[in-house]
Amino acid sequence: MRIRSFKSQLLATIITGYVILWSIFCVVVILNFREDTARLFHTQREWLTLYTRTFFNDLKQGNSLAVEQKLKVLVNKKIFSEARLRYANREIRVQGTHRSSAQPSWALSWLLPNTKVVTPVRDDSLSEWGVLEASLSPEFLLEPIRENIIAFIQQTGALFFFLLAGLLWMVDRQTAPLQTLSRYIRRFATRKNNSEAITSMLNEDVRLRFSELELLLEEFQSTIRNLLALQEEIRRQRSQTEASKLAAQVAHDIRSPLSALALATSDLQAVPEEKRILIRAAVNRINDIANELLERYRSLNTVQDPQDTQTAETSLELLPTLVDGVISEKRTQYKGRPGIRFDLHLNQACYGMFAAVNAIQFTRIVSNLINNAVDAIEADGYVEVHFGGDDAYVSLRVEDNGKGVDKALIPQLFQRGKSHGKESGTGLGLFHARQWIQGWGGTIRMVSAPGAGTSVEIRLPIHSPPDWFLPKLTVREGATIVILDDDVAIHLVWQQRLSKLARTHRLNVLHFSVDKELFNWCGKNQVDASVSFLVDYELIGSGNTGVEVIKRLGIERYSVLVTSHYEDKRIRAAAKEMGTPFIPKMMAAFIPLQVEAPKGSDDLPYTTLLLDDEELVHISWKAAAKADGRLLKTFKNPEALFESLDQWNPQSPIYIDRNLGGGILGEEVAKALYDRGYRNLYLATGLEADSLPPLPWIKGITGKTPPWVASPELH
Secondary structure, three states, rough: OHHHHHHHHHHHHHHHHHHHHHHHHHHHHHHHHHHHHHHHHHHHHHHHHHHHHHHHHHHOOOOOOHHHHHHHHHHHHHOOEEEEEEOOOOEEEEEOOOOOOOOOOOHHHHHHHOOOEEEEEEEOOOOEEEEEEEEEHHHHHHHHHHHHHHHHHHHHHHHHHHHHHHHHHHHHHHHHHHHHHHHHHHHHHHHOOHHHHHHHHHHHHHHHOOHHHHHHHEEEHHHHHHHHHHHHHHHHHHHHHHHHHHHHHHHHHHHHHHHHHHOOOOOOOOHHHHHHHHHHHHHHHHHHHHHHHHHHHHHHHHOOOOOHOOOHHHHHHHHHHHHHHHHHHHHHOOOOOOOEEEEOOOHHHHHHOOOEEOHHHHHHHHHHHHHOOOOHHOOOEEEEEEEEEEOOOEEEEEEEEOOOOHEEEEEEOOOOOOOOOOOOOOHHHHHHHHHHHHHHHHEEEEEEEEOOOOOEEEEEEEEEOOOOOOOOEEEEEOOOEEEEOHHHHHHHHHHHHHHHHHHHHOOOOOOOEOOOHHHHHHHHOOOOOEEEEEEOOOOOOOOOOOHHHHHHHOOHEEEEEOOOOOOOOOHHEEEEHHHHOOOEEHOOOOOEEEEEOOHHHOOOOOOOOEEEEHHHHHHHHHHHHHHOOOOOEEEEEEHHHHHHHHHHOOOOOEEEEEOOOOOOOOHHHHHHHHHHHOOEEEEOOOHHHHOOOOOOOOOOOOOOHHHHHHHHOOO
């Protein structure tokens, strides 16, 4: 807003407020005038009642002329505008020349709602002898009111103009500094990197000229400094954001070859031990780098509640991924002790190990156990984490080859304040660990002996995986598996996992690195339940995410997201909306694989299938099937029919309407079914067979009536 406009609005607001207050004051005064007028009217009426006593005495003496003269005097003095005295069937009437014939104004009617006076003329015995009707003159009643109003206007008018002048002076005085300040603000806004000169100019010029805005000036100068600091912070955050994106990209690139290496190193029996150690150390180091980069990315892109670290709420967590992060953290933490080896042993049994825990507290417990193990190792040694369990519990075991603990001391270590072999130990780690683990329905126990190392086992109730998690990858015999990932290493993982199954179960495995290749393939091939898609979420350089690719192709029901970002709530929400499950990329090498053998024809139910786009036909066929005890499945479009074909015996009769809407002809759908091996095909149409072209793939032509009712010989 410009200062001039602000000045005008401020002045208008003040004047409007003053006028409103002055108007309210005038209304109050006028109301008081009305009350004064009512009191005056009442006084005049009382006086007139007393005055009528003289009329009776004059009339009693037969001097009606005297009464008339008295009334004329009252009328001429403008006390009455007119008067009429009625007595003994006679009347004396006096009317003044000042009486207005026009209707009184609304204001006068409001001030003087009733100016007419009716008073009886009584005799000495106070008996009513006659009636005097008179109208009080408005001039008589309004004269004192008029004088008061004039005096009020003169006094308040002068006060109004004095106040107006004062307001104009005050507004001008208050807005003049704002105009000056606005000028300097505009200079600041139009200059670049010159804030110090502007601040110096403000200090030298403005501060001395209007001390009443000193506070505002200080705030403005503070704002300038904050803006400069904010600019610097934005530059720093921008560089951090770019760095975090780069970190995420590098972590993404590392994850895929890491999965391949993890799979390859699971069986190194023929490799000498020193080389196996070297290879595993290299794999672990790569894993540490990837975890560290991902952690930095998440910390920069996640808004955390400061109370999150104190919450006791639990959630379903995939324990191997949590422990993997802790192991990477410890390798970094203990770089100064290269003689200690940290190993996380994962296998196919680890896949799907979910437990209801608080992720922050669980990782803290595992971290503390590993710290204890390191403290127990005096020189070189190892800390290993193993997973195991059964159908009811998941087991996590932290082992070391440290100096161990006497068996008698173990129960004391789980008590508050008890510690062993640690000068700075508080004795709270194991105590709190047991409290948390028992709260999650689990147990913790320690096995140790002096010189034999220590093993701490945590057992937690195992939970069914959440909806977003794919517990096992199931494909059909002879199915097609399509893999879309921008990294060659993950293709190698899937190739190694699926190569044997592909040979024994006639699987067709296709690999695509670019989404355009997948789009082209889907455009040329039929996509149904016989095709499974394994799609990476982050497709570098494609411009589309895996979610977007799946949606564009409409393959939600046949797809699985394979990604390291499975913890991202936004991706989970999108996948849940599509009904598409996840496979954590680091677990791709361990997911159980299952191939479903095709069901034999004799094992599938035999039923009648109807394809018709009219609901009324569906209703009539269902009623007839129910009455005849037959199985019937109806469809309104060819897509729904084709998707469910593998559920029914191929010998089931299929009845197809000829006109299916949208230009689709029933004989064309029947031809597609015939090509897929279906032979019991019928056209359910009202047309005669002679009116149709030759259709050798059609077994018969029936009407709209259910065939087992109209022509049972078809069966």
